[in-house]
Amino acid sequence: MFTTMFWILAIWFVINVIWMWFATDNQNLQKTFAWINVVAVIVGFWVYFGVAKVSGIDTWFNILNYVNIVLAIVQFYFGYRNNSNMKHA
Secondary structure, rough: OOHHHHHHHHHHHHHHHHHHHHHOOOOHHHHHHHHHHHHHHHHHHHHHHOOOOOOOOOOHHHHHHHHHHOOOOOOHHHHHHHHHHOOOO
16 A cells, blocks of 8 residues: 555656646646645655555655645645736736
8 A cells, every 4th residue: 555655646746746837827726736735645644654664665755745745835825826916017
């Protein structure tokens, strides 16, 4: 289960970053991805601390969890920022 969840979260992370990068102006999409990332972080830490670890990916799994937290924060910023103060050329 440890390895399977690691790869599911890693693939989700890559898809999430690519999609987020190309849709920074779509606030609804950013909010959706941020909340899905919150669930991914909860599941990631639950698996990391609750299941027998595989030593080869143990550190990478933990790093992936913390990077997902940073990504969720960025997505919450893009999703809930106030666009009325932005200047458009």
